[in-house]
Amino acid sequence: MSKTIIISNRLPLQLKIHDNTIETVPSVGGLATGMKSVHSQSDSLWIGWSGLTEEEFNLDLKTQVNAALKKHQCVGVPLTEDDIEGFYYGFSNNTLWPLFHYFMEYTEFEKSTWETYKMVNQKFADVVLQHIEDGDTVWVHDYQLLLLPDLIRKKKPDTSIGFFLHIPFPSYEVFRTIPCREDLLKGMLGADLIGFHTYDYERHFLSAVQRILGHEINFNNIHLDNRMVKVDSFPMGIDYDKFHNAAKTHDQKSNKEQTEIQQEINKHLKEGSNQAKLILSIDRLDYTKGIANRLRAFEYFLDKYPQFKGKARLVMLAVPSRANVPQYQKLKNEIDQLVGRINGKFAEVSWTPIWYFYRSMPFENLIDLYTSSEVALLTPIRDGMNLVAKEYIASRVDKKGVLILSEMTGASNEMGEALIINPNNFEEIADTLKFALEMPEEEQIKRNNALQKRLKRYNVEKWASDFFEALEATKNDTKKYILK
Numbered sequence: 001m002s003k004t005i006i007i008s009n010r011l012p013l014q015l016k017i018h019d020n021t022i023e024t025v026p027s028v029g030g031l032a033t034g035m036k037s038v039h040s041q042s043d044s045l046w047i048g049w050s051g052l053t054e055e056e057f058n059l060d061l062k063t064q065v066n067a068a069l070k071k072h073q074c075v076g077v078p079l080t081e082d083d084i085e086g087f088y089y090g091f092s093n094n095t096l097w098p099l100f101h102y103f104m105e106y107t108e109f110e111k112s113t114w115e116t117y118k119m120v121n122q123k124f125a126d127v128v129l130q131h132i133e134d135g136d137t138v139w140v141h142d143y144q145l146l147l148l149p150d151l152i153r154k155k156k157p158d159t160s161i162g163f164f165l166h167i168p169f170p171s172y173e174v175f176r177t178i179p180c181r182e183d184l185l186k187g188m189l190g191a192d193l194i195g196f197h198t199y200d201y202e203r204h205f206l207s208a209v210q211r212i213l214g215h216e217i218n219f220n221n222i223h224l225d226n227r228m229v230k231v232d233s234f235p236m237g238i239d240y241d242k243f244h245n246a247a248k249t250h251d252q253k254s255n256k257e258q259t260e261i262q263q264e265i266n267k268h269l270k271e272g273s274n275q276a277k278l279i280l281s282i283d284r285l286d287y288t289k290g291i292a293n294r295l296r297a298f299e300y301f302l303d304k305y306p307q308f309k310g311k312a313r314l315v316m317l318a319v320p321s322r323a324n325v326p327q328y329q330k331l332k333n334e335i336d337q338l339v340g341r342i343n344g345k346f347a348e349v350s351w352t353p354i355w356y357f358y359r360s361m362p363f364e365n366l367i368d369l370y371t372s373s374e375v376a377l378l379t380p381i382r383d384g385m386n387l388v389a390k391e392y393i394a395s396r397v398d399k400k401g402v403l404i405l406s407e408m409t410g411a412s413n414e415m416g417e418a419l420i421i422n423p424n425n426f427e428e429i430a431d432t433l434k435f436a437l438e439m440p441e442e443e444q445i446k447r448n449n450a451l452q453k454r455l456k457r458y459n460v461e462k463w464a465s466d467f468f469e470a471l472e473a474t475k476n477d478t479k480k481y482i483l484k
């Protein structure tokens, strides 16, 4: 029976070694959370990196590693420390990530990391080729594996291959600056169908293909010598029911059943005289997420509207991410300093303006935060989609709550009822925060009603099935194209 092979750099679970035994933790990030739902509902195999380097385990542990992955229908790609340095920290996160998010000043081009990127993409291809059978469908994900579709196509020309980019595709003027631009585009064009979160990213890609490779483009079809590649936008959804139902159950929990975080929230906020409203932000600690801007805007808000001192609190969860890349270390220091300075400037005995958590949290705690916060303030400078925005709305069972969302996120295209802001405009953010904190409940409900209906309909399942349908249709069109 044919199967689907999902391939991404990171597997949905990460392995850790503790006391000579293997432990698993879930991966963080939009790709992992989204695709995990797709993977759990289908007969698929997921190929990727387990989070452990080859140097970290010996032969005895290898059997344990493989068994832990197999249990989740996963297969690991063996990567060494040098591979991770050059491929993951280097070319993926020091070159492609900043460039594709328009942070050109952070983008470094290094021949050696590019060489490792090519070599590691080949390692992924080798593992895929060991597992692929005739009739299988392959779905490759994200910027770490831009060369993989073509590497698979070369060895298995008839395979149905889809590729999805989870981050923005930048405009031609930005993309053209990368020395290996032709190789990257050719690598992606090994797929039959290439998907993006938004129409804009799709247009940018088509423009780059036309101007750099000179291929003929007809609407959203790219004509190659012997094949046709289709390009389209598929805005990723969330597992709506999972978040909505978890939030429902959460509301019904007795005091005893509540998590520690929820009890703390209740103690400090919902009881006694301290009635500060919670403004939530959740992101990986990443410069694209606009965390420093958000803190400065919150400071500006408290200066401009001092009546909210003691009445509003920013709850900021930043999940550690890519800590070996210098820009991420700098950002961590900057945020530590900003939080300290702002808390020092405004804090009162009974009120601290910012609660800052720098750690990963289990799912139940995310739900605690989503359900307890009156406002969500998400201010990325650039973000391919931003699933947190969608998860916050899905978790508002009583339909109350206000989402403030950056116009630079893919999600803002579909979430017009949210309060959309420019993350660089502190004046606008401060005024919007005031507006959100004072918004009448009927208006909150009206806005969230529309948002929830849309998110429920275009959930992650629909996203994946739309993609697979389009992939099948493209494959049939290609056959006709070849016959002509």
Ligand code: ADP
Pocket (backbone or CB within 6 Å): 027, 028, 029, 030, 031, 033, 034, 282, 283, 284, 317, 319, 359, 360, 361, 362, 363, 366, 385, 386, 387, 388, 389, 391
């Ligand atoms: P990105 O993919 O850039 O990290 P998204 O907002 O699209 O940004 O996705 C982040 C995902 O990571 C969400 O699905 C969110 O639920 C998940 N997540 C965020 N913080 C945590 C955390 N502390 N623990 C577990 N998952 C988290």
Ligand code: G6P
Pocket (backbone or CB within 6 Å): 010, 028, 029, 030, 031, 032, 142, 143, 166, 167, 321, 322
């Ligand atoms: C984003 C990227 C994913 C990545 C995730 C977490 O969502 O699009 O490809 O997996 O961030 O980042 P990490 O570097 O920890 O895998």
